[in-house]
Every structure is written in structure tokens, then in C-alpha cells.
Amino acid sequence: MSRPVVLIVIDGLTPAMLEATDLPALRYLLDNGTYRRAVSTFPSLTPVCLASIATGAGPDEHHIPHLVWWNRAEQRLVEYGSSFGAVRAAGLAQGIRDTMVNLNEVHLSSDVDTIYETLEDTGLTAAAINITTYRGRTQHRAVIPGLPVISGPKRLFFFSVYESDRTGAPILIPNRNQGSVDAYAASVGKWLVTRDGFDFLVYYLPDYDFASHAKGPGVAHEALGRSDAAVQALMDAAGGPDAFLDRYAVLLCSDHGQTSVTTPAKIEIPGALVTASNRAGMVYGDDPRALACALDGEPSVEAVMFLENSEVVARRNGDEDIAILDEYPDGRDRARRALLNPNAGEVIFTAADGYEFVDLGGGHHAGGGSHGSLAASDSDVPMLTVGLGEPPASILGIKETIVRHFAAGASK
Ligand SMILES: [Zn+2]
Secondary structure: OOOOEEEEEEOOOOHHHHHOOOOHHHHHHHHHOEEEEEEOOOOOOHHHHHHHHHHOOOHHHHOOOOOEEEEOOOOEEEEOOOOHHHHHHHOHHHHHHHHHHHHHHHHOOOOOOOHHHHHHOOOOOEEEEOOOOOOOOEEEOEOOOOOOOEEEOOEEEEOOOEEOOOOOOOOOOOOHHHOHHHHHHHHHHHHHHHOOOOOEEEEEEOHHHHHHHHHOOOOOHHHHHHHHHHHHHHHHHHOOHHHHHHHOEEEEEOOOOOEEOOEEEOOOOOOOEEEEEEOEEEEEOOOHHHHHHOOOOOOOEEEEEEEEOOEEEEEEOOEEOHHHHHHOOOHHHHHHHHHOOOOOOOEEEEEOOOEEEOOOOOOOOOOOEEOOOOOHHHHEEEEEEEOOOOOOOEHHHHHHHHHHHHHHHHOO
16 A cells, blocks of 8 residues: 655745755755656646646646636636635625635536545545645535535545534634634644544645735745644654654645736726736637737736637737747746636736736735746746655646555555
8 A cells, every 4th residue: 555645735835945944844854855846837826726736737627717717608707816805896705605616616627537536536535624626526514604515525624614524623713914724724634644534635735825925935934934833733743754754655845936026017908808816817808819919018918828720829029929938937838728728818918027917806916926927936836755756847747646656556
């Protein structure tokens, strides 16, 4: 049998922050594992990235396109939580339902399997804490009335709203400034490790990204300390760092990077619908070439992409050349996968250095950090494996790395 696997996702953690860390739990994993820099999806935004981590597929296959997008079938906007103001602008009740339920139950393509579905179909037990892509084979009732039954892995813990087991974890008070989300994860994680309650655990820690948005990348050391403490809590529950690695294989990564932003920008094109948030935007309309040309000369927009005769076209400041995309990590492939998503706009644009697009509620992080673009600073992620062989070069390879680990153990 293969050792169980713990997948630790620290939202928004840049490679440079992890590489320089002297925090004890993270440093211990770095010193005992194999590390590389890897690449995220485009847009490099959490719902898109976490769907790719969970399914091993790009947005062309999993169909989650952005934080905010136009649902053509239902003729309405979907907002997964760019900011509270953005969700309120899109409709608060609908926004909560889209983020908590519809992302998994409706929007995530049924043509791809999540890692929980794939592993549990072979008889393993999967557990997920707080990750927004949780679709699985087991029905879970909401703790809070008014939300429907959802499907998740056998053990599912989602922000105190869905809990498959009573762990004694404190009810999650939504005050992220005090780091309560990672502390909740740590409490549930300790409970699971103490009981040996899984073959595969996703341990999703979002506090770092929240702090990095507010302060800017590279300076949220206090928040990274909380992430480290949450990892340390799992080690302590296993009997210490050595005992933890004796029992578990580990993959640690982030979903995307972050870039300093100074200037908010609002993009509007007459006669078309623009959905933008953080450092990526999409345009829905009939004539992609004309819509893309309408963004020529817009200082906040670095590159604009659309499909013409099934080929990707890239423009920058009026120049048209597919080689523009070669300046970004895996630029051509990531742009193509973003455009082939049936829920994406006809045109997708990526932000220029220092710029961020305001969300539906006018929210932005100017003076702090943001992400979403094709640029390396938003796209490069740390990728560390312990006991799982070579780390994958892209977050799309995480599922395969873990599934292969269990398949190798089963055939022994
Ligand atoms: Zn973020």
C-alpha cells in the first residue's frame, strides 16, 4: 500500500517567499523534499486554479473561467467572491449559492473527474478542508439551514458550512484578518491526522493570499507564519516532523503568485459586456476582432487574445503577433486553454505591470497585491514534493502525480 498523501495549498504563496523562508515546518519540508518552480493556469485566479489542481485539467476542460463571468445559458453574471461588494452587486444570495454550491454542482464540467472521485473510485478515502473545488461521490447536508445537499469526498469540511464529521473545531467566524480560516483548517486537520482518517487530504490555507492582497507580495510574513503553524499542527498531531513524513507523502504548492499593484482601472467597451477582476478580464460580444481592437492603447491592458478560425490571435498595443505570448510562462498553451473554455468571453485580456481591474463592486487592491494575469509574477508557483517523485511543472500535473503514487502502491 502507498503512504497516504497530504496536499497542502497555500493560496497566493510566491516561489520567492517559500524559498527564503526560515519558518520551521515549511523549512523542514523544503529540506526533505524535491522543489521546483511550476506554472499556474490563466487566468491565474483561485477558482480557476483550484479547479485545475482538483481535476488535473485546464479551464478548457473543467469550464471554470474566472472569478466573474457571464453565464450564457442562464443569461446572468456569476461572481465567486472577488470582494464582498462584488458579490453584493451580482446578488448576495445568488453569489453565495454560486460559490458554495453551483461551482461544483453545475459549473464544473461533468466530463472531468476530480481527484476525490478518481481516488475514491479505487476504494480510497479522500478528505478536503476548505478547498472550493470539492465535488465527490458522497452526499453532505449543510450545517446551516437553507443550503442544499452537495456531493464531496467522504470527509468534507467547508468553512463550517458543510462538515462530514464532528471534530470539535470552533465554528468559523468569517474574520480573515485574525487568521481564523487557517486555524479552523488546523483544528480539523489535527483531528483527521490523529484518527488516521484519510488516504488523501487536501489542506487548503487561504489566509496568506488575503494578507498578501492587503499588504503586497513578499511582505506578509505574519500570515505565512500562520500557514506554517497550520502545517506544524499536522506534524504535531502525527508525533513530530519525522513521524509526519514517515506516515505521509506530501505535495506543497500554491495556486498562483501575486504582483504589486498601484493603479486601478475600469474597462468598458460600448455594446459589449466586460467581466474583469484582479488582473484578468474577459469581453463577451459578437465581433472578437473589433472588441480586441477596442482595447488597443488602453494602458492597463498588456495583451489581448481571441480566437479567429480556431487559431489564437494575440495583440499588444495594436501589434498582432502570436509570439507576444512567448514572453509569458507557457503563454500560448495557457491562452489557448482560457479561450477554449465555453464559459469564457470571446476576448480575454491580461493586465499590464502595476495595474489591476476593478471588480463589479468597484473593489481593488491598489497599494497591495493582486494576480490573474499571464505574467510570470502572477503565474509562477512553488511546487514541492516529499515521497512523490519529481514535482510537476504545472499545477495541471498535481492530480496525475498523486494518482500515480497510489497506482504504484496498489500494483506492488
Ligand atoms: Zn487572491
